[in-house]
Amino acid sequence: MTSPNHALGRALEQERTYHDTCRAALAAMLDAADHRVATGADVSASGADAETLGHRFRSHAKELREQPPGSLFFGRLDQEDGQSHHIGRRRISRHPADPPLVIDWRAPASRAFYQASAGDPQGVEVRRRFGWAPFSKGDSADLTSLEDEQLGRGEAAGASAIVAGEIERPRLGPMRDIAATIQPEQDDLVRAEPARTVCVQGAPGTGKTAVGLHRAAYLLYTYPQRLRRSGLLILGPNRTFLSYISEVLPALGEIDIRQSTVEDEIARHDVRAHDSGAAAVVKHDIRMAAVLRRALYARVAPPTEPVTVPDGSYRWRIPVHELERIVAEVREETPAYAVGRERVRSRAVRAVQLQAERRAGPMGNAWVRRIGRSRAIGGFVDAVWPRTQPEEVLAELLTDPRDPLLAPGEREAVRWDRPPRSYRSAKWSAADLVLLDELAGLIERPEGYGHIVVDEAQDLSPMQCRVIARRAAFGSLTVLGDLAQGTTPWAARHWREQLAHLGKERADVVQLTTGFRVPAAVIEYADRLVDALGVDVPPARSLRRDGELTVRRVENIASATVEAVREALEHEGSIAVMATAQDTDRLRAALRLGLPGGLPGRVTVLPAALAKGLEYDHVVVAEPSAIAEAEVRGLHRLYVVLTRAVARLDVLHSRPLPPELQGF
Known part of the structure; x- marks a missing residue:
């Protein structure tokens, strides 16, 4: 009789051999793609056709060449009809006309991998998941485990250790894709129809950002002609965030997607001026849309003579x-x-x-x-109907703002103290660029995109939303965010209002409340703040019970931070120290002096304002009350900071904690 261990070992060897076969086929695909590029398109084709084919060949070769190293499949489906399909991040075959050795995770045949269950097997007899060694580069020897779910027999396998291990793997470097661990509710969003705008209200750790990126990859795979012609745009809150997500789409086989920020999209000029807080709030207010329209059309005059x-x-x-x-x-x-x-x-x-x-x-x-x-x-x-430029209209408005839609104090807030001699010499602020884009859109409609993924959308002002709406007038959106994490002075409190500013007021709002990354102890601690945030969101919950939370009152924040980081370095994974902007330099200097060899590469010290969207295995939060007091929506910022840890959270305070966090 064959022992279970022997059977498992034999199955692993068979799958490793199959992986070697797939690796050889992928190498042959790359050689063939390079050959097509070298030989060029069919010489009998017209010039335009040859150029189109050449571009397609070069793009395909580039995608294969820039595929990040890693395992070629993460799952397998054994069907009732006897067929078996390995599921991976891209299609692999010996020849384009041959049956695939690996099916792309976005293909219709792969959907059962994410949706089948013991109650609804969808024609699947066995679903197999593969466990690969952490940080594997795709060597077949790194295939270390597998799990089989006997769905055809109606046997529920329970929680997958492989899925849990992948989700809980230490976080180092940029964000990873989640193709191997997509949950059914996430898969529904990923595969939504291209014309459908979806708003995802996602609690921390629910994978909303990954869902948005995977939806972009899915749409490009399923509707390539439609979206490559009209364009697809990923909008993130800042360049740090874009750097963090930069490797997800290439890992899924998509390398030519524009990833940008709202500021990048409207960068008509360099930012050379800075607004007061009061001026910025007025300029981002939705009333400015009407103010600008009236300022522009005030230039239209009735005729006075034949x-x-x-x-x-x-x-x-x-x-x-x-x-x-x-x-x-x-x-x-x-x-x-x-x-x-x-x-x-x-x-x-x-x-x-x-x-x-x-x-x-x-x-x-x-x-x-x-x-x-x-x-x-x-x-x-x-x-x-005189010809005009956005800069000319806005310069006149800011020199002498008279519109009655603005209160006297608001007009004074936006009025230039020293108007430039000409609009051509004006220095523009970041908020001015938003207004200039509004005027440019009133003068001449901008080209749009077929689909835009908007992350951290709760932080967009009404006027920034209109920037996006103009570019999605004939396209759709994937709107991602969390009202509880809104930290700008104009952050949204209700999704319906925000969606109206985005021009998609009838979009579906879907809530993701189950976290897979942030441990339950951390989420439950941060949830204490939710009632004080003034937003209607359900409390988050987590499936993870393995995290660690420590809340300590200390005499000296700097020395306590050094000690906390020293202890964290005994574990795998990334480490972040988060504090107010005023405290980060002091804490960074203390860490350089207090740690042997200085500040290690896997330790990051960053101000709380830059924490949004990022994740670290171990987070040290220094002086929560200072973070809460540093800005108008400081409690929201603190909520963001407390939910960045995916393994361990240390909260250090020398002052009393905010009332909501006391009594722990």
Whole structure:
């Protein structure tokens, strides 16, 4: 009789051999891709077709070449019909026409890997998961374990040790993909239809960011022509965050996706001025959309005299009342400002054309173009609908803000103390760039994207939301965030209002409340703050019971931080010390002096303001009350900081803790 250990060892050897086969096939795929690039597209194709094929060949070769090292599959499905499919991050086959050795996790056949259960096996007899050695580069010898779930027999296997091990693996370097551990509720969001806008309210550690990135990869795989033509954009809160997520999409086979911030998208000018807090709040307020529209269209003036257009020996005359009608009709149509200007021109030309045709019959296109370029028509258009630039409009507004939508104190807050001689020499603030983008969108509609993934969306101001809405007018969004983590002065308190600013007020709002990364002890401690945050979100919960939480009152924060980091270095994984911006330099200096050899590479000291979206195995929070008092929404910031730990959290305080955290 074969022992279970012998059977397991034999199964592992078979799978390792299969992995070697897949590795050889992947190498052959890369050689074939390089050969296609070298030989070029079919020489009989037209120039445009050859260029298109060449680009496709180069892109495919680049994707294969830049695939991060790692295991080639993480699961297997044995079907009722006798077929077996290995599931991995990309399709692998010996030849494009051959059955795949590995099926891409995004393919329809792979969905059962994430959705099948003992109660609903979906034609799956056995679901197998593979365990790989931590930080494996994809050597077959690193395949160390496997688990089988007998779904066809209705046997529930319970919690997967392999899934738990992957989720709880120490966090070093950039964010990893979660293709091997996607849960059914996450899979539903990942595979949502491309036209569907989804808002994910996700508690800390629920994987909302990973869900958004995997949805981007899924949409590009499933609808490549549609989205590569219209574009897909990932918007993160800052460059630190984008660096953190940078390796997820390449690991999933997608390397040419634009990853940016709202600030990058609207960077018409360098930021050379800084607003007061009061001015920034006013400029980010939704009322500024109406203020800017009125400032722009205040430049449109009613005609005051008829227009006379010379045409050879004739002079055509357009009376004032007809010119007034033209301008009024165009204004009622509310086109983009530049489009409205051309409509006024074309309708004035049409008025002349009708007179000419009543006298001499149809006029040709050359005649129409000549009349449109005439000095009389051009002068009329410039008088009633003048050409302008966003900078010119905003400079006039900030020099003398008069709009009654703003209170007197708000007008004074945004008024320039020393106006520039010309809008061309103006120095613009970060908030000004948002307003300039609004004006640019009023003058000429920007090109949009087919889909935009927006992370940390709760922190966007109404005016920043409108930046995104303009670029998604004909596309869809994946909106990711957590109202409890809103830290900007204008952070959202309700998703419906935020979605309305994004132009998607009817979008579905889905809540992810079960955490897989942050341990229960840490989540439960941070949840003490939720009632004080003024937002309607359910308390988070975690499936992990392995974390450690320590709350200590100390005499000296600096020396206690050094000791906490020294103890943390005895464990695997990344370590972060988080404090107010004023305290970070002092704590960094103390760590450099107090640790043997100085500050290790896996230890990061960062201000609380930069913690959002990041995760570390061990987090040391220094003086929580100082973090809470440092800004208007300081308790929200503290909530963010407390939920960055995925293994151990040390809370050090020499002052009394915020009331919500006392009594631990």
